[in-house]
Amino acid sequence: MKRFFLIAPLVLSFRLGLLAQSTPTELRIHPVDESGDPARISRAEIYLDLWGEGEKVSVPVDEAGVRVPLDRAWLCAARPASCEDPFVEGRLILRAEGYAPMVSRSFLWMESVETPGDSPQSSVDVRFLSGAWMHLERGESKELTVSLRRPVDRKLLSVDQTGAPVAGVGVRASLYFANSNHCGGTEGEELLDARSGPDGEITIPDADAEYAFDFEKEHYVLPNPENSAYPARLIRGLPEPVTVVPLRMLEKHPLHLQIAGSGDISGLALSACVVACPCGACCGQIGTSDVTGSINIEDFYPEGFERLTLVDRQGRPLWQSSPRPLDGNPVVIQLPAAPLVLSEPVPLERQR
Structure with a gap:
């Protein structure tokens, strides 16, 4: 609202x-x-x-x-x-x-x-x-x-892009009332907080109502989320005994950065801010440069991040970029002789 x-x-x-x-x-x-x-x-x-x-x-x-x-x-x-x-x-x-x-x-x-x-x-x-x-x-x-109706079994079936069941999907199901608070969080009555089994299914308490479903599995999102700020939230009723929920796995692209400069290029922290984070802790350190100035992250999913920031030992930004165009091998970051002030220090939380 x-x-x-x-x-x-x-x-x-x-x-x-x-x-x-x-x-x-x-x-x-x-x-x-x-x-x-x-x-x-x-x-x-x-x-x-x-x-x-x-x-x-x-x-x-x-x-x-x-x-x-x-x-x-x-x-x-x-x-x-x-x-x-x-x-x-x-x-x-x-x-x-x-x-x-x-x-x-x-x-x-x-x-x-x-x-x-x-x-x-x-x-x-x-x-x-x-x-x-x-x-x-x-x-x-x-x-x-x-x-009024007697309760019947209602199930959610989580599947991937191929239609195969996805096990271990966390599901928090609530009777949905609203989401008009400052952060857009679900206002409702929690019914269930559990994970899907090997068959990808999870049983949901029956209600003649709209539900809010928040899904949680690392590197998975809904393919067409209703709200881009909440890519793993679904709001709907359950008119059928089994409702199929397709999930999309983010693509993995290893990240290789090479820092170059005349000063000490070791021990510089790489911070990442996740996408779709309206409130709370949104940014954190994901890597540190070694003695050669290299940062290598093999298990990297660029779609999950809004921006990357390289900071010095005092937390001052030296370099920033969206992670998605970084497809070089490696990406060279040339630091200037004098530090540049790109913005305020990297925030750990969004403004409330």
Whole structure:
């Protein structure tokens, strides 16, 4: 969800909208099982997607179902600090004993906007992956029947470019709620953190919801990631018993550098900063020049790095390059007689 700075006219329109709204907007949900018989919700929550800190808020449950408030007045009472936030989104989370949890798609909250300058929204659409949905105008109260399902086995199958299974793939699976925090990290509820077996498969707890899958295997990425900042993250539902996840192995290209210069060329550190690292530790030392000024890294995957930096013993940059055009054998780095200041010292972390 995109965030923008608030502007005074937008805040004023919010206040006027709140004053004009008197009749609550409410969705009454009636759950049934797969046979159409009434089912009982044990817990219902709304996940409020707020900048930097999403929050789950419980909503009333009774024998007939769930009463879901959707108006701005309820938001102001439940989360006063976010009353005038014009970019609030929500998800409805339903749980019932013996059934797979059910989570709606993200929906724009009543009186919210997509972009600054838009008129605050006077309606809301609540949709589930199963296809159940309801449109409500401001002040309306409507009823929606949703079908819960018994959990079934769901599997992910990791394969390489040839279709062969990939063993040992780390998978962290979560119910996906949002990723609107500063670093774009997954906001959700972790379901599983495990590794695929020799057959490349891993069993995922069933949910009628969108999942966030974070994959981890050295030198492997998704071939077509949804977000270039997270090349090993996949957000989707699992409608089929087995979902195939293709992975691409990065190409290995040994790195050979030869440093030349009139000074001492031994003991110079080569630092590398990884690609797709929005927060946290992103750079670190991967090699050091020997007495001849050589740096040789046989197990090198250039696609995994954003840049290389050669630094002196005080951490000052002497040379920088993207790793991808370095296909010489070896690449000669000619150091000047006087040190050059290329930039600030190599950071160990991105700015937070």
